[in-house]
Amino acid sequence: MIQRRQFLQTAAAAAVAGGTPLLSPGLASASDRSPHEMEGTVTDLGPASVTTPLGNGEFVNGVLHAGTRGLSPNVVGAYDLAKDAVTAHVDIPTGIGVWAMCKVGTDVYVGTHSQSDLYRLDTLTGSAAKVGAYPYHFIWNLAASPDGKVFLAISEPGRVVEYDPASGESRDLGVTVEGEAYVRSIAADETTIYAGVGARAHLVTIDRATGAKRDILPAALAGRDFVASLDVSGTHLAGGISSNGEVLVMSKSDPADHRILTTSEKYVPSVLLHDGFVYFTGRPSGTLYRCALDGGEVEALGIAQPEAATHRLLAHEGKVYGVQDGAVLVFDPATKALDYVNLVQRGFRAAPEQPMSVHSDGRRVYVGGKGGADIHDLATRTRTRLGIPGEPKTALTVRDRTYLGVYTQGLLYSHRPGEAEATLLARTGNQQDRPRDLAYDPATGLIAMTTQPEPGHVNGALSLYSPRTGRFETHRPVVERQSLYAVTCRRGVAYIGTNVQEGLGLPPVTTTARLAAYDLRRRRLLWQVEPVPGAKVVPGIAHTGRAVYGVTDTGVLFEFDLRRRKVTRTVKVGVRGSDLHIVGRSAYTTDGQAVYKIDLAALTVRTIAGGLAGEWFGGEPKLALDPSRRALYGVKGRDLVRIAITG
Numbered sequence: 108m109i110q111r112r113q114f115l116q117t118a119a120a121a122a123v124a125g126g127t128p129l130l131s132p133g134l135a136s137a138s139d140r141s142p143h144e145m146e147g148t149v150t151d152l153g154p155a156s157v158t159t160p161l162g163n164g165e166f167v168n169g170v171l172h173a174g175t176r177g178l179s180p181n182v183v184g185a186y187d188l189a190k191d192a193v194t195a196h197v198d199i200p201t202g203i204g205v206w207a208m209c210k211v212g213t214d215v216y217v218g219t220h221s222q223s224d225l226y227r228l229d230t231l232t233g234s235a236a237k238v239g240a241y242p243y244h245f246i247w248n249l250a251a252s253p254d255g256k257v258f259l260a261i262s263e264p265g266r267v268v269e270y271d272p273a274s275g276e277s278r279d280l281g282v283t284v285e286g287e288a289y290v291r292s293i294a295a296d297e298t299t300i301y302a303g304v305g306a307r308a309h310l311v312t313i314d315r316a317t318g319a320k321r322d323i324l325p326a327a328l329a330g331r332d333f334v335a336s337l338d339v340s341g342t343h344l345a346g347g348i349s350s351n352g353e354v355l356v357m358s359k360s361d362p363a364d365h366r367i368l369t370t371s372e373k374y375v376p377s378v379l380l381h382d383g384f385v386y387f388t389g390r391p392s393g394t395l396y397r398c399a400l401d402g403g404e405v406e407a408l409g410i411a412q413p414e415a416a417t418h419r420l421l422a423h424e425g426k427v428y429g430v431q432d433g434a435v436l437v438f439d440p441a442t443k444a445l446d447y448v449n450l451v452q453r454g455f456r457a458a459p460e461q462p463m464s465v466h467s468d469g470r471r472v473y474v475g476g477k478g479g480a481d482i483h484d485l486a487t488r489t490r491t492r493l494g495i496p497g498e499p500k501t502a503l504t505v506r507d508r509t510y511l512g513v514y515t516q517g518l519l520y521s522h523r524p525g526e527a528e529a530t531l532l533a534r535t536g537n538q539q540d541r542p543r544d545l546a547y548d549p550a551t552g553l554i555a556m557t558t559q560p561e562p563g564h565v566n567g568a569l570s571l572y573s574p575r576t577g578r579f580e581t582h583r584p585v586v587e588r589q590s591l592y593a594v595t596c597r598r599g600v601a602y603i604g605t606n607v608q609e610g611l612g613l614p615p616v617t618t619t620a621r622l623a624a625y626d627l628r629r630r631r632l633l634w635q636v637e638p639v640p641g642a643k644v645v646p647g648i649a650h651t652g653r654a655v656y657g658v659t660d661t662g663v664l665f666e667f668d669l670r671r672r673k674v675t676r677t678v679k680v681g682v683r684g685s686d687l688h689i690v691g692r693s694a695y696t697t698d699g700q701a702v703y704k705i706d707l708a709a710l711t712v713r714t715i716a717g718g719l720a721g722e723w724f725g726g727e728p729k730l731a732l733d734p735s736r737r738a739l740y741g742v743k744g745r746d747l748v749r750i751a752i753t754g
Contacts (some may be wrong), residue, residue, distance in 0.1 A: 117668025147715035176204025218246030304335025306563025306612030409435035414496035465500035475499030512542025548596030557591035604645025647687030658684035699728030
């Protein structure tokens with residue numbers, strides 16, 4: 108057990124320096140082995156995070172073709188049911204992932220995002236060719252009509268595009284709902300396209316002959332976030348509605364003839380109309396459900412993998428298949444058996460992904476990504492996978508536990524080294540979505556977590572967790588009409604950097620990011636200022652005994668004098684901001700390309716390591732401080748690297 112005096116000394120030192128507290132002074136850091144290493148020395152520790160996240164799938168002739176997301180390169184893997192093995196992989200060379208797939212005959216069409224390209228995969232030859240490129244951010248989904256046309260659900264702005272495989276031509280059908288950024292789901296029949304829209308939910312029909320649009324979302328669902336999933340049969344349309352876990356079942360001939368199925372879930376990521384039933388999956392539980400189209404109650408069929416997201420439901424030879432990350436669920440309606448099939452064990456290729464977070468507890472480094480985190484043991488140079496149903500966006504170690512803020516739902520997990528699984532501690536609720544930062548305040552014993560709201564929703568939140576009592580509480584709003592981003596704590600006060608972007612898809616109503624002070628004891632906002640004109644985000648923040656330092660999205664570092672309560676100095680650091688760490692009288696940050704050292708006395712900047720070209724998910728670079736304060740951890744390409752520092 109740590110003696111109380113030793114604990115307080117360690118905590119106080121961390122608070123003054125503004126770094127991440129490691130409250131386990133007996134742990135030896137891997138950095139301690141190289142005390143005379145030259146500052147800026149970069150050591151490659153291998154792939155940062157290796158995984159197999161899937162985004163969609165299609166069956167052709169007894170083979171499930173499933174596409175990955177966030178890998179380099181992304182692939183479509185062919186899982187042969189008869190052989191119970193993944194027998195082939197086809198590279199998808201552009202985009203950062205595959206969310207969208209549909210089939211026309213024996214061809215599978217694949218849509219990518221961030222670089223929005225359309226590929227045709229010839230399943231007979233195993234070859235893929237790019238057949239379309241679109242100047243939009245995402246291809247969210249694809250649907251094929253019975254006559255062989257392919258329809259693309261496009262985002263930013265939300266629109267629908269038709270691709271004709273016969274001619275190779277694309278036809279833009281325009282913005283679906285003015286002011287809405289996302290067409291999230293899509294389905295099509297002989298005469299009509301059905302488009303599920305968000306961040307404010309709409310269900311729009313598009314007449315294929317005339318292009319006429321009509322919103323058929325029932326009034327009872329007004330105010331929902333997304334029509335997140337769609338499927339269509341000869342007689343019915345089914346839609347999964349976020350964020351209240353509802354399913355709309357509607358007669359195609361008469362939209363007034365509909366039912367709304369309710370669950371205890373928050374999201375319905377996939378729906379399927381099959382053999383007189385609507386099947387659907389829910390999150391956060393991961394449950395597979397069904398309900399008869401002619402009435403009756405919703406039936407919970409089971410959970411193949413707790414809390415997992417099912418990205419697509421498919422019917423094949425009488426069974427229902429669900430595409431999950433690295434796996435498929437299989438439900439047999441005849442026996443009601445529910446099975447879980449791990450595709451990685453059957454040969455699906457894993458590859459380095461774009462990391463989302465990095466954190467060091469001194470002996471190991473956590474790298475967050477899709478479906479969990481890779482844990483790098485610094486002494487043995489080995490890597491293990493910690494599976495978490497979500498995306499760890501930030502992490503913090505206090506004593507012998509590492510806390511992880513996980514997307515979606517603003518989840519807080521904890522993990523003790525050596526444990527096979529992480530423990531879910533709390534859900535933020537309050538329409539919160541993305542954890543942005545974690546900080547520990549020794550004065551109150553609280554862990555503070557900042558979050559961004561769900562798409563289309565306003566006001567970020569500050570959640571407070573007590574490791575001693577297990578109490579978790581959320582405060583919203585803290586800064587009106589802004590998300591909360593970076594946070595550091597000192598003597599019972601949380602200093603918070605904000606983001607003008609609230610929920611995605613919602614245009615910002617404020618123009619400048621703020622620095623705010625929040626009293627953790629009295630649970631109230633003390634003050635807020637706009638430290639750098641024109642800055643939209645403060646993604647990095649740290650403190651000394653006298654000042655708070657922040658770095659903005661524009662790469663400007665500012666010094667805020669706590670006594671005078673004003674910005675006293677600024678300096679341009681890099682092309683953009685990220686995590687900020689203070690060691691002695693120096694600060695360190697990165698823009699993903701280089702690591703910078705800022706002399707806080709002279710407020711001068713120099714580059715200590717360059718050429719990183721870090722491939723961070725969403726282009727959001729991160730930087731972790733080793734508790735020894737002799738090293739930083741970041742990413743070079745998709746490899747984890749250690750950067751020596753001297754402070």
